[in-house]
Amino acid sequence: MQSALQVMFRDMPPSEALEARIRDKAAKLEQFHPNITSCRVTVEEAHRHHQQGKHFGVRIELHVPGHPAIVSRLHHHEDPYVAVRDAFGAARRRLEETWRATRGEVKVHATPQHGKVARVLAEEGFGFIEASDGRELYFSRENVVYPLFDQLGPGIDVQFFEEAGGEGTQARRVSAGRHHF
Template sequence: MKRNLQITFRGMNPSDALSEHIRDNADKLEQFFDGITGCHVVVEEPHRHQQQGKHFHVRLDLHVPGKNIVVDREHGDRVSHEDAYQAVNDAFDAARRQLQHYTEGLRAHR
């Protein structure tokens, strides 16, 4: 495995199940693009709202040759996530789209 995966939890207790979910998503992303050399995922529960429930912020920093790709999904974005797993899924989906643009750019320069 080429990439170095780092997972950080902020404002919440670490979760083995959520860590495994993140690893699964990272593995799928690496299958899509095998040039990932580093991946740092931060899952944060910034505020606990009594009436609105929990909201999660997920940030992904991907390192690929010649570029760093950042995905930052905050609780204030269009879609607010009360489910940490869905927030992680959406962040990895956004990363996949950015990687697709990156690879299209690489092909265009050949």
């Protein structure tokens, strides 16, 4: 971190043990983004009406070059250590997203495959799809999303996701009629 960590306690006395935990967690944030320029952590005793006991809130503000401030929302909990854990977990996720965006990485979702139902063995609860590349893939009743398994028959165009199964590649999330080829 390019500047010193700032830890502030608001509406409560400072705690050396809690500050040590915060410093430890802040040091670990650099694993998720190497260019953190500043980090400010605010711990406060939250005033909650109609509830018994104390509640603690933790808010983290981080700065990295080229991005607006990364702020984790105020995390409340009866235990200040749990509030710190939750706030740093959220900050870590935000830093990871920022770092991926900085490097131009985009989360890639699986692409659905297309094919036709080759045959259905209704009594056994499974069938086979002929994929567009000619391979034959197994699917079970539990993997049919739309329409119902009993409504599928040979020749119906389907969309599915390929997944490794216990006995080879299988078709999962099989659906018909709601896609474009």
